[in-house]
Amino acid sequence: MNVLDCRGMHYREINARLEEWWRNGCREALLQGVNGQRYLGRAFSEGYLEIEGTPGDDVGIFLNGATVRIKGNGQDGVGNTMNRGKIIVEGDARDIVGFSMRGGKIWVRGSVGYRVGIHMKSYLDEYPVIIVGGEAGDFLGEYMAGGLIVILGLGSKKPIYGSFIAPGMHGGTIIIRGEVSEKVVSAGVKMSPLEEHEWRGVSAYLEEYSHDLALSLPSFRPSDFVKLFPLTTRPYGRIYAY
Amino acid sequence: MAKSLLFPEFKIERDAERCISCQVCVRQCANEVHSYDPEDDTVYSAEEHCVGCQRCVTLCPTGALEIRKREIGFRPNANWDVASIRNLYKQAETGGVLLTGMGCDKPYPIYWDHLLLNASQVTNPSIDPLREPIEIRTFLGKKEPFLEVAWSEEFAGLKTRLAPQLELSIPVLFSAMSYGSISYNAFRSLVEAAKEIGTFCNSGEGGLHPGFYPLGDWIIVQVASGRFGVTPEYLEVAAAVEIKIGQGAKPGIGGHLPGEKVSPEISRTRRIPVGSDAISPAPHHDIYSIEDLERLVFALKEATRYEKPISVKIAAVHNVAAIASGAVRAGADIVAIDGIRGGTGAAPQVIRDNVGIPIELALAQVDERLRKEGIRHRASIVIAGGIRSSSDVVKAIALGADAVYIGTSALLALGCHLCQKCYTGKCNWGIATQDPYLTKRLNPQMGKRRLVNLLRAWSLEIKEILGGMGINAIESLRGNREQLRAVGLTKEEAQVLGVKMAGEGW
Numbered sequence: 001m002n003v004l005d006c007r008g009m010h011y012r013e014i015n016a017r018l019e020e021w022w023r024n025g026c027r028e029a030l031l032q033g034v035n036g037q038r039y040l041g042r043a044f045s046e047g048y049l050e051i052e053g054t055p056g057d058d059v060g061i062f063l064n065g066a067t068v069r070i071k072g073n074g075q076d077g078v079g080n081t082m083n084r085g086k087i088i089v090e091g092d093a094r095d096i097v098g099f100s101m102r103g104g105k106i107w108v109r110g111s112v113g114y115r116v117g118i119h120m121k122s123y124l125d126e127y128p129v130i131i132v133g134g135e136a137g138d139f140l141g142e143y144m145a146g147g148l149i150v151i152l153g154l155g156s157k158k159p160i161y162g163s164f165i166a167p168g169m170h171g172g173t174i175i176i177r178g179e180v181s182e183k184v185v186s187a188g189v190k191m192s193p194l195e196e197h198e199w200r201g202v203s204a205y206l207e208e209y210s211h212d213l214a215l216s217l218p219s220f221r222p223s224d225f226v227k228l229f230p231l232t233t234r235p236y237g238r239i240y241a242y
Numbered sequence: 243m244a245k246s247l248l249f250p251e252f253k254i255e256r257d258a259e260r261c262i263s264c265q266v267c268v269r270q271c272a273n274e275v276h277s278y279d280p281e282d283d284t285v286y287s288a289e290e291h292c293v294g295c296q297r298c299v300t301l302c303p304t305g306a307l308e309i310r311k312r313e314i315g316f317r318p319n320a321n322w323d324v325a326s327i328r329n330l331y332k333q334a335e336t337g338g339v340l341l342t343g344m345g346c347d348k349p350y351p352i353y354w355d356h357l358l359l360n361a362s363q364v365t366n367p368s369i370d371p372l373r374e375p376i377e378i379r380t381f382l383g384k385k386e387p388f389l390e391v392a393w394s395e396e397f398a399g400l401k402t403r404l405a406p407q408l409e410l411s412i413p414v415l416f417s418a419m420s421y422g423s424i425s426y427n428a429f430r431s432l433v434e435a436a437k438e439i440g441t442f443c444n445s446g447e448g449g450l451h452p453g454f455y456p457l458g459d460w461i462i463v464q465v466a467s468g469r470f471g472v473t474p475e476y477l478e479v480a481a482a483v484e485i486k487i488g489q490g491a492k493p494g495i496g497g498h499l500p501g502e503k504v505s506p507e508i509s510r511t512r513r514i515p516v517g518s519d520a521i522s523p524a525p526h527h528d529i530y531s532i533e534d535l536e537r538l539v540f541a542l543k544e545a546t547r548y549e550k551p552i553s554v555k556i557a558a559v560h561n562v563a564a565i566a567s568g569a570v571r572a573g574a575d576i577v578a579i580d581g582i583r584g585g586t587g588a589a590p591q592v593i594r595d596n597v598g599i600p601i602e603l604a605l606a607q608v609d610e611r612l613r614k615e616g617i618r619h620r621a622s623i624v625i626a627g628g629i630r631s632s633s634d635v636v637k638a639i640a641l642g643a644d645a646v647y648i649g650t651s652a653l654l655a656l657g658c659h660l661c662q663k664c665y666t667g668k669c670n671w672g673i674a675t676q677d678p679y680l681t682k683r684l685n686p687q688m689g690k691r692r693l694v695n696l697l698r699a700w701s702l703e704i705k706e707i708l709g710g711m712g713i714n715a716i717e718s719l720r721g722n723r724e725q726l727r728a729v730g731l732t733k734e735e736a737q738v739l740g741v742k743m744a745g746e747g748w
Contacts, residue, residue: 015544038537039544043474061541064474077528080541083473096528100469102513118527119468123513143523145514170519233518236498240590241338242666 001050002026007033011056015039022047036075041068044085060087063104076113079106082128088212092134101128101147107209111135114162115142120172122146131209138162141228145171150202152217153177165189166228170235174228175202177220188231194222247331250289253312260306261285267298267307272668272680295661297670329591342591343664343674345491345583345628345650352583353602353735354634357641358744360725362712369714371705377715378704380645382482382622383407383551384575405575406551408462408482410645411440412701413716414635416693417626417649418464418486418555420446421454422499422508422520423587423664424653425681428673429454431656431689436460438690439697444647447486447497447522449511455479462553465542467496468522470512474545482550482576483542485535487526487569488557490584490627493598497522497588503667505676536572543573551575551622558582558604558627559597563611570612570621578647579604581627585650587674588665601627602641606739609642609721618721632703641739642721655696656689724748 002021006014014037018029027047031040034053041049041059044066051059051070058077060068065084073091077099085104092110100119103126111134118141120128128147135158136151144166151174153160161176167186180191194202199222210217254275263283267276273291276298278284292309299307314324329340362368369376384405392401416436421429423446430453432443437460444462445454449471454461458479465472466486477483488494499508499520509516529535535554542552553576554569556562562579569577581601586594605625612618625638626647638646654660657671664674672683704716713719727744728736736743 012544012548019547039541042541043477043545045474057537058541062472062474062477062545077537080528081469081472099528100472102473115527119521119523121514123509123515126513142527143521145518145521168521168523170521171515233515234501236519236521237501239339240341240500241332241336242341 001028001030003030003032005033006031006037006053007035009037011037011039015042018044018049041066044068060085063087065104073110074108078108079104082106084126086212090213095137097132098128098130101130102126103128105205105208106130107212109133109213109215113137115139117144117147117149117174118142120144120147120149122172129205131205133209133213133215135160136162139164139167141166141169141172141174143168143170144174144230145169147172148202148205149174150205151176154217166230168235169228169230170233171230173198175225176228177225180226180228185228188235189228190231191226191228194225194227196222198222198227199225246290246335248290248328248335249314250292250312251328252289252292252294253310254287254289254292255308255310256285256287257306257308260304262304262306264303266301266303270297270301270670272670272675272677293661293663293666294659295663295670296659340591341588341665342594343585343587343589343662344660345585346595347662348595350582350600351735352628353600353731353739354630354637356729356731356735357602357637357726357739357741358729359633359636359640359707359711360727361710366712368712369709371702371709374709374714376705376708376713377717378412378701378708380410380413380716381407382410382576382624382644384621385619387619406482406549408442408551408576409440410442412697412704413639413643413645414629414697414700415441415462415624415645415647416443416652417585417647418444418446418462418484418489419587419649419653420448420464421451421511422446422448422503422676424674425669425672425676425684426451426453426507427681427684427686427689428653428656430686431684431693432652433457433460434686434690435693435697438694441697442481444484445480448499448508448520449513450476450479451507451511464555465538466522467524467526468520470514470520470522477542477545477550480550482553483546484553484555484576484578485526485538485542485574486555487529487535488555488559488580489586489589490557490580490582490598490601491586491594492589493557493559493593494524495590495593496524499588503676508676532568532572535569539573553578553624555580557584558599558601560599562599562604563607566608566623567611567615567617570617574621576622576624576644577608578624578626579608580647581605581625583628584626585653586664601625602638603735603738605638605641605643606741610740613721632700633707635700636704636707636719637726639716639719640722640725641741642723644720651696652693655692656684657692 036056038056043062045064061080063082063085067086069088074093082101089108094113097116114137131150390401436443447466462482463480554574555578558581582598622644669675726741
């Protein structure tokens, strides 16, 4: 594994260096001393990138198949407009995690900020998944058009979700542990218990999540969760006069 | 159900003596206006469905059809014009937001028609473009404030590394029109024409059909709030990337491609399921400030290795000059500004007709603001929104634009008759539709030829105008407002435009 000490380096230099390494056949790199540099691992289509420290915004933006592991916290835009691949955050992440994500997986061990997973979409076998170990802020899954978001709220006593869940949701599924208050769920979004066959899919993702983060999760049952899904794939179908 | 109060907008006159009941009109009309009754061998017309697109009139082999705007016999009323009454009836019947297509058709002042161009007389003699070269090639992108040149035995040349540029053989590009809003054949015509002419077309916000990837060198791809189809390959194949913040026809609002238009091919391009609404939210949810815009500009520069210009497209709104300045400071290499007359495939009529400002005023203010701040060189300005002719192009450049986007003009060249019904998906001219029966009416080779012809004609005219001014390179006209004079404008209007009144000398 190639190692790069990123202290004092501009993101442009770091990404250019990584790209050069990748061109020469390297497929694994460790970035040390990262402190706020943006766009790390942007659009990488293969290989493994490990980040020590705190990367700046948009880590793994346009990611296209590579795996990125963040040993600390992520800032805004983790996996922004991501296409394929996997991002593992061992700490917390902030706002717009997985914005407009089309495929791949984002595992966050800790909590996430506002507007997480907004406008995620899926198409045929492109199916994005976000699993958050802790809590999520307001506007979770806004405009969501496909994919899966799971909020586990591990070790949390207070509500593990914010307000205004999934306004404009027209596809995909959000799964939240515990009860969810009707008050915070937006119009056009329905809640129901998790079906057995749905649980099988989710638990496979949870297994992968716990394995990647070396966690031992409590033995969940489907009844521990509530499922949120949209009433229609045509939220704007009836507001226009033709 | 009660009878609709929606009166027909058009009157169809069929000359019974000329009509041979060949039923061309029946087959051509996707709105099902015409129908044939074999019993009495007569073609009938249901006027209430007619949108006035003139397809049947154009194709009728005997010239038997005429379609006219219907004179409605309401008592004349200066306040209640027929269009307002009709809209009101429609909303009372449907309860919905009125949709429309193409650009604003309200009679707001068209400032191009109040600006006159200069020509040389006696001194600074005019140039004959047929005899002498006139350069209209245009480069879009950031320009350096100064150049460092190395001059030694070993190396003579430029030391400054130039920012990436788009090279245009004529300062006209084709506006963003997505595959989805227009047909595959219409988009193919545009991109093939751009290639032949040496300019660019814009993918719009719907992603790029894989069939167009090989032509990426002539395509500017858009990144809009829905991020449809924005993959690394999409950014990779393009000549430049445009962040769409706003659109002149619908500033401040997003776009909804209705689920019924999301066909298998469109769904493949947008990467969403068939039949699902394709929603572009009003804002980009990762952009709430100029600093956030900068983050996306540089994300795109990073993803394209700083090899492609990044454009930011905004709508011309009241504070456009400050917003454009912010976009330049956020790192945009090109700022595209779309005025109130800019077209659309679908927009709420109330927004299209009432929000935004004319592009002429916006352009003059943006150019002036960027000059005053000393950052005009850091980005090219491309304007859009109702450019109709080569003289509009020349006036725009004299007001400070580097180039113009044409959308409506390009569609007119492809056969559009401005019926404004793009949002119905029933375009009889095969342009704004995905219906295979309709789309095959537009042959992309013929479409390309018509577009190439249009821009060839414009480039000849532009050279003619420039030669008359005694200017042999379009660079020398850019922002050269002495070549413009105002007629029929107030002092304030002329002031905002930064031009003198006709009759005033230098």
